Amino acid sequence: xxxxxxxxxLSLLTLLLPWSGWKLLQELExxxxxxxESALLGAARMAAGALPLEFQTRLLxxxxxxxxxxxxxxxPSLDGYADDWLDGGAAxxxxxxxxxxxxxxxxxxxxxxxxxxLFLLLDVRGADRGVGxxxxxxxxxxxxxxRFHIAPGAPGPLQxxxxxxxxxxxxxxxxxxxxxxxxxxxxPAGSADTDVSxxxxxxxxxxxxxxxxxxxxxxxxxxxxEWARLSAWLARTVDASxxxxxxxxxxxxxxxxxxxxxxxxxxAAGAVGEPLLKTTWLQRFLYRRVAGSRTELLDAWPLxxxxxxxxxxxxxxxxxxxxxxxRERDTALVRNTVAVPVVLDGEIAGAIVLQSSxxxxxxxxxxxxxxxxxxxxxxxxxxxxxxxxxASRLSRRVRRxxxxxxxxxxxxxxxxxxxxxxxxxxxxxxxxxxEKLLRAVADYGQYLQTLAGKLSHxxxxxxxxxxxxxxxxxxxxxxxxxRRFLQRAQEGVERQAAIVRAMSEASRLEAAIGAAxxxxxxxxxxxxxxVAGYRTLYAGRKLNLQTPAGSxxxxxxxxxxxxxxxxxxxxxxxxxxxxxxVAISLRRAGIGCELAVRNSGSTLPDDFRDRLFDSLVxxxxxxxxxxxxxxxxxxxxxxVAAHEGQVSARNLPGGxxxxxxxxxxxx
Numbered sequence: 001x002x003x004x005x006x007x008x009x010l011s012l013l014t015l016l017l018p019w020s021g022w023k024l025l026q027e028l029e030x031x032x033x034x035x036x037e038s039a040l041l042g043a044a045r046m047a048a049g050a051l052p053l054e055f056q057t058r059l060l061x062x063x064x065x066x067x068x069x070x071x072x073x074x075x076p077s078l079d080g081y082a083d084d085w086l087d088g089g090a091a092x093x094x095x096x097x098x099x100x101x102x103x104x105x106x107x108x109x110x111x112x113x114x115x116x117x118l119f120l121l122l123d124v125r126g127a128d129r130g131v132g133x134x135x136x137x138x139x140x141x142x143x144x145x146x147r148f149h150i151a152p153g154a155p156g157p158l159q160x161x162x163x164x165x166x167x168x169x170x171x172x173x174x175x176x177x178x179x180x181x182x183x184x185x186x187x188p189a190g191s192a193d194t195d196v197s198x199x200x201x202x203x204x205x206x207x208x209x210x211x212x213x214x215x216x217x218x219x220x221x222x223x224x225x226e227w228a229r230l231s232a233w234l235a236r237t238v239d240a241s242x243x244x245x246x247x248x249x250x251x252x253x254x255x256x257x258x259x260x261x262x263x264x265x266x267x268a269a270g271a272v273g274e275p276l277l278k279t280t281w282l283q284r285f286l287y288r289r290v291a292g293s294r295t296e297l298l299d300a301w302p303l304x305x306x307x308x309x310x311x312x313x314x315x316x317x318x319x320x321x322x323x324x325x326x327r328e329r330d331t332a333l334v335r336n337t338v339a340v341p342v343v344l345d346g347e348i349a350g351a352i353v354l355q356s357s358x359x360x361x362x363x364x365x366x367x368x369x370x371x372x373x374x375x376x377x378x379x380x381x382x383x384x385x386x387x388x389x390x391a392s393r394l395s396r397r398v399r400r401x402x403x404x405x406x407x408x409x410x411x412x413x414x415x416x417x418x419x420x421x422x423x424x425x426x427x428x429x430x431x432x433x434x435e436k437l438l439r440a441v442a443d444y445g446q447y448l449q450t451l452a453g454k455l456s457h458x459x460x461x462x463x464x465x466x467x468x469x470x471x472x473x474x475x476x477x478x479x480x481x482x483r484r485f486l487q488r489a490q491e492g493v494e495r496q497a498a499i500v501r502a503m504s505e506a507s508r509l510e511a512a513i514g515a516a517x518x519x520x521x522x523x524x525x526x527x528x529x530x531v532a533g534y535r536t537l538y539a540g541r542k543l544n545l546q547t548p549a550g551s552x553x554x555x556x557x558x559x560x561x562x563x564x565x566x567x568x569x570x571x572x573x574x575x576x577x578x579x580x581x582v583a584i585s586l587r588r589a590g591i592g593c594e595l596a597v598r599n600s601g602s603t604l605p606d607d608f609r610d611r612l613f614d615s616l617v618x619x620x621x622x623x624x625x626x627x628x629x630x631x632x633x634x635x636x637x638x639x640v641a642a643h644e645g646q647v648s649a650r651n652l653p654g655g656x657x658x659x660x661x662x663x664x665x666x667x
Contacts, residue, residue, distance in 0.1 A: 001022065017379055037338065040356055044339070048351075048352040062630075068111070071113060080177075080184050096108065105211040106213060123182050133203070138193050141194040148161075149161040150172070155174045196220070197215050230255035243258070249349065316341045404417065463496055467497070519557075528545065541582065546583070553666065572597050584596070593663075594663050598652065606649075633649075640662055647662050
């Protein structure tokens, strides 16, 4: 992985900033919730403990079976539908429900009052669309007892008359529904101190047996209107932005402090008088991510609930203080509902329920989230961009230094040409150290280049002394063993003399390059003459030649080029076997020409490929009888450099052999 890629990947750690901000925001949201929960629970405990004695007594002596008598703002239309009743029907949990013994027949009851008349809605499910069904209704109050038997032959409007001696008349409507039927009634009975009872009979079962749903025989349902004075007391006791209810053990609402003004709900968020704000899908999504599963999603809270079905109320009526959170789908309204049980004489007589409805929690969280996300993301992107720029600049400087070092090693560029030498950071130190290293390598290379000449000069005299001494010794009368040792010593001296001659040849060539005669020659003809001589010298070896048609003129030192070609051919012959092929080719290449010598058989080791043309470097596995000091390819490099050309070596594809290539500029 490149340095820039690593630094860019490292910049991803800056995403920890938004993540940590997100966790901080969740903690802030949790802290706000806990503070609001504590305040509401404290207010609910105070209200439960300070409940007036009058209402404590009413709770203790509450009827066993009761339902809320709704105060209807207008008389409902007698059509069998519950859409003009407050907050849904019995199927929504806002009314009493009774079932038959087999559970197949269900009857729900809603009760309401308006203008001195009593309104009842019976929702019967499980009956065979009213066929063979009948309803017996009883009401009692201080005015007397009334009994109504309702068994119409067809759905539609009804006229009711009491079967008792008391005068009473009512209206109604019978509506067949997909699940059974609905019966909506308007009765003249007063709403105060009124009890009702009913029996629903159905003959539509599969077995034909009669099914009955309703209160048990002799059991009455008490219709309880709102405790107005307790509602007023609750309104004075709790905060103006909080709504309070008192519920009985069956969760029926007995008192209600009243609907909170939306402006007061907004005041909790610092938006007094403003209407509830609509939220976007993104805000709602983000809040769900922050709040998690702690907030229940509701379509809407009942405006005038008759029965509270919130989970916190259920737990409070079981004897535990409880808290629940809910949120509307389309607005910024968040509700915190707390419930505290009311314990009288060691029994749970009801519960005080408080609810704080405000935009504040959602809006503050969303605003904080927006600022946090924008700030942290901007910071993360800025840091990532800065790291990317720094990585790009650092990578560019490293590439410049690396390229300069490579050129200095390959092209023998002077180390003073290295960039970044004046920089004061770590790369500047690296450039200066590389400059020192390259200078040491250049000095060592210069030393190796002159080593052959120095050695050949210093070894001539000792070799001459040794040779003359051995010659004098050979003229003496020696025994066979001594004669054999003398012969080996003379062979060693001759070998050393050959080495000295090779080193002297290299030294003379270095000096001869500057004094060589330059002339314009046909390089193709020169190569053909040399190859003709090689065929005689290496008789029996496979030697092929390819030259271009026509002449190939070159301004050169022909003797030096011929000597360089001699070295390459000798090198190819020594690196290959008797059955291997050596091929020489000359071709035009752009504005220059290329002279290649290829041999099959052996290949070059990768470790020495860049040092083949240095002085005193040899990689031959088989040296034969002649010494190989690694000067031949060094001489080739000197000759090619004098002609402003380039020489290179490579292994042929598939290990087929080795190719030495000389590139020379032509006229």
